[in-house]
Amino acid sequence: MDVLVLGTVAFDDVKTPSGRRKKMLGGSAVHFSMSCRLFSRVHLVSVVGEDFPQSYIQFLKERNLCLSSLAIVKGRTFSWQGDYCQDLNSAQTLKTELGVFACFQPRLARGQKRIKYLFLANVDPDLQHYVIRCMVSPRLIALDSMNYWIKNKLSSLKKVLKNVDIYFANEQEAKDLSGEISLVKAAKALRSLGPKMVLIKKGEHGVLFYSDKFFCCLPAFPVAKIVDPTGAGDTFAGGFMGYLSRRQSLELPVIKNALAFGTIAASFNVQGFGLERTASLTLGELKKRMQEFKSYVCF
């Protein structure tokens, strides 16, 4: 099944203890696509400026992404600058320039409105809500957000959460939005806001999944050297959503495998700067590391 993703296509400038890279291709929609494409045809809903290089467009096309709804407009592409030198678990954002994303109003091609699997990466909750309303009969809607929207657009965020099936939150967002210290209690509290499934991402410490039917937890895949964690959460979401769309089921064994595939995809992402490692990732590599992960975790 096809998957539609709303998110940024960006220039990333990243500094980590392993070095620095400037003007890398990045953004939530791109990182999501790098893992999701291994399972499904991915449709990008985003915008870039006239400064976006043709080589990057080519790069995305070569990865079989549908770019019908990637608008190219006058102005500058969204760009982000971050520094992980103090702590690999969270970047210090040095600069965010929305550029053309500031006035972005997505236009979906007719066929895309009928796509069943939808991932709304971390953008303005009003924009997320707008895209939901465009869809004809979505089967599964997942949403990611960030502390910025919890602080500055709480009512919009709460409104859109009533209309999604899965909420991806990181640990701090889950605690902030729920007011709970315990992640188990936080997951239950977030469930009560609307989403039937809540997924709390704990970075290097793994993931919790909560629904009325079941509960899962997985550690992260242990990586000896984290080079650049940028996009790990979106790469996780891409593996998770891609696998779900391929299997077309929400049964427990499928959810667990989706969590594991997301975990493995994210583990490749952090092993290189930007898309260095995921640009060439194959399903074979993913499945091979999945077996290794199984041997580490299952008892």
Place this chain on the structure above:
Amino acid sequence: MDVLVLGTVAFDDVKTPSGRRKKMLGGSAVHFSMSCRLFSRVHLVSVVGEDFPQSYIQFLKERNLCLSSLAIVKGRTFSWQGDYCQDLNSAQTLKTELGVFACFQPRLARGQKRIKYLFLANVDPDLQHYVIRCMVSPRLIALDSMNYWIKNKLSSLKKVLKNVDIYFANEQEAKDLSGEISLVKAAKALRSLGPKMVLIKKGEHGVLFYSDKFFCCLPAFPVAKIVDPTGAGDTFAGGFMGYLSRRQSLELPVIKNALAFGTIAASFNVQGFGLERTASLTLGELKKRMQEFKSYVCF
């Protein structure tokens, strides 16, 4: 198989967001015993003062612990005061009074010297080494330590580590002793100090196990409310060592089950102050939660 544990028997005074308890029975050897006793006969090697209540002795006897090497001497029992109000993951130690533990020189009964499974809880590495030398032909020696010994008795610690099979370290100790940020690299570095198996405890984030033969990682069992984490690491070690001694094997499936039993035992420990929850813990309860954990983790 019997298990011998060297560690403290103590009075604990603990403050957490759930409340405060004074002069609770605690100490590393006691917490270890509460889970280990579910699998094996546990022999306590420790010392208490004349102020140690008869009711506490009775409590330990009723849990089938062998107290032949629990010395009762003139002076005050080891006591510890800690405050978790800022962070449930690490206590602020307000007071440690060694009391009679300061001059403790263990004397083991003859039969105890032939015990095959040995756990050296976090005490002076010279004392740990002394007890190793007392043993006749131990099969498995495990050791726990703390940052205090890394800072103040590094050469003694390194010396004793050459003589143990399993090293239990928490995350910060593993990083400090190895000089590595990555836990995977830290585990390998600690392995090179001597112990064939390295176990890194990450508290609420689970555990990593490393040996030349295999690698495992498990999340913690998710608990909705952590009341008091004191002794969780020792309770984990007790479940782990108890299960290994019962199974008498170090094959991968046995190690994994031992890690899971340790994890589950620790999850009960944190649900009450001190020994509130583990004093009455049964193997049936442990196995029941183990099944639940399996359903959360294995895919």
